[in-house]
Amino acid sequence: MALLLCLAGLALGVSIVYTFWLNPEVAFFKSIAEKKLSWSEKMTREEGKKLVIYGGSSCLFSIDAIRLLRERHLPAVNAGLGAGMGARVLTQFAFSQAKRGDTLVVALEPDLLADSLEPPSLGIQFSMAMGHPEWLDGLDAPRFPRLNAVLALHPGGFHFFTLIGKCFSGKPLYRYSAAEVDAAGWEQTPIRLPVRPLEPPKIPLTMAVKQWLKALKDDCGRKGILPVYSLPWGFVPPESLPQVQNANIGLLLEIMEFMPVLKDPRLGCYSNKESFADTCWHLVPVAAGFRTGELADQIQNQRFWLRPELVSLVSQEVESERITPRRKL
């Protein structure tokens, strides 16, 4: 029994070393997170108030913060990382960069609000590798048990076998590289893969997610930060637009109870397949420029959805004219 316990300890120790220093996915996120933190400090120092825009990889690939500063004079940081980290860690990472007077643009993928808020393995590994276990703690929940966090520092079957497959096939160990991410946190990738359409989000939100959104709103209020929600753009083929948009409207009506929602007439749906790089959330640079521009318009003109507007949309079939992109890319 003692030998088995020693082996377990040894395996855990090796796993921790691997996760902290060798895991290519964690290393990528650590590296880009440091870039984002440093840009964020620079914006606070040089510009004062700023936008902290965050979410999963949809945000990472779609918001060009340097363009926001240069063309729109909006100091901003793209604090997006990966959806695999979970809403709690993504939010805490972004929140750590937000200062009094900043605007926190919550651009979390709807799926992150449908799932459990318990941090997934990647979120735990990232937080621990960054030396910030407190990012695992919920805004409204008790402290995440640190022993659980330590035990989650193993690679896991998916990671292990994927890595083995990549080694044998000679592919790079991680699809993306930190060099693809600019100083302000926006990533562009040369990879192009077939893109599957987005599924409608699960609604209604669970009570736990609602409590968490309320805690986020309250925390922002206490710290003098303005939270706003912006639905990220995902690929939805024209025939699925009404279904996904209606579901997104339902989601926005729920989020609206906790924070203003930026008025994106597309309702998070983008039908041009060529505008997506390798997943239904990763915009190509041209489309990212377009998304960045529209987001800037909404923020600068203070365009927010009003509840009656959304209610009127959900009650009727969404007209294709309203949701068709104004400009073809």
Added chain:
Amino acid sequence: MNFAELPFWEILLSALAAIFLFRTLVSRWFPARLGTFDRIGLLLLGWILLLAVSWVTCLIFLLVAVGTYFGLKWLLHFEGRARARYLLLLIPIQLAPLFYYKYADFVANGVFQLGIASFRHLLIPVGISFYTFQKVAFVIDTLAFNQPLPRFLDYLNFAGFFPQIVAGPIERRKDLLPQMERFGFSWQPGNLDEGATWIVTGLFFKCCLADNLASYFSPVSATNAYLIWLANLLFGLRIYYDFAGYSLIAIGLARCLGIRLTLNFASPYSSTSIIEFWRRWHITLSQWFRDYLYIPLGGGRVGWWLFNVMLVFIISGIWHGAGWNFLLWGAMHGLFLILNRLLGPSVHLPRMLGWGLTILAAFFAWLCFYETNTRKLLAKLAALGTPKAYNLSALAEAISNLRTPSGFVMVCFLALTLLTAVAEWQSIARGHEPYHYFRKPWIAGLLVIMTMVLAAGKKNAFIYFAF
């Protein structure tokens, strides 16, 4: 009481530490009372762990346990026919909480369409199906074999032994009660080493195999026969590694405390017939149904044995859950077993073919277990039975799903399950119990490393907790 989660082990080890601290004091001051202290300690340990699940779970367990004991005590005042008559009253009383929590909604609202809102969304107390059956067996065994009523403390330990209370094995009076009467906390190195290897095997089954397989199980397609078969395969493997894993951990925990529990699984997927499958799958439940339902109905030596088999399997299906799909699952296995019994003596299949047919039947039937939506279930059954559903485009779609990183990882895990199946089969072929090789020290060490490295990031509750 989830053995795969840290809080269980934290509570268990803390409570054990406290018990041992007090035990040292008791052994010094009241050495003659040490046996009683140990049995009280075990009882409290079980209750603390049950309370950690929820107080309702603990309360309902106590209700059934105490009700059974005093019901039996009252019953023992009678003799002959009166005793039998009152037994027929006591058993339904024992089963009442199980029926209320598990079947009231299905019967009242599903079958009779009464629309009773209060029955909807009733939470099933953890382990109720298992401990209720154990207590029914206890009453029958006590009366049938003219056994004395045990001391209340020993009975409570028998009824609520924490490793097996929530998901079995369903133990018999003759196997577990004498061990409870002799129980004492002692750290025997032999017991600890043996228990640890069972626990390691169980955790490997659960955390490494079942939880990882669960993330690739996708029961979405209702038309592509290949994808339905793939879902059946993944579910069948997952439920085995999940439930067998739980049972092995239970055996290991009990062994560490010096208690021997019954092996609940014996490599069912190495069976070469459905009859053998049911001797290897959830053994204690199968034995319960055999001894307390099938044999009292007349068993297999009466003219109406087909009816007996079918009834037992339908009830077994319903035991797993209140739904038409579970009923169909039970009926399907009943039919397979009848065919096996009717054709078995005349048709001698090569062992390999027998194994193939058994696996095909078992994995086909798993569809009825996981698909709770009756409309979808019927559509999927129709697809599996339609030759057109096995067309090339469906095959291409299924293969395209495999040619992704996720597909590759899934194939790796399927290969790992194949390796474990070979190890089980080899153990049986060489006359050992099926998990013999996993418990060899160096293999157990390998399993520890694999579990620590490969365990799924997302934890899933044990499937049988829902039953």
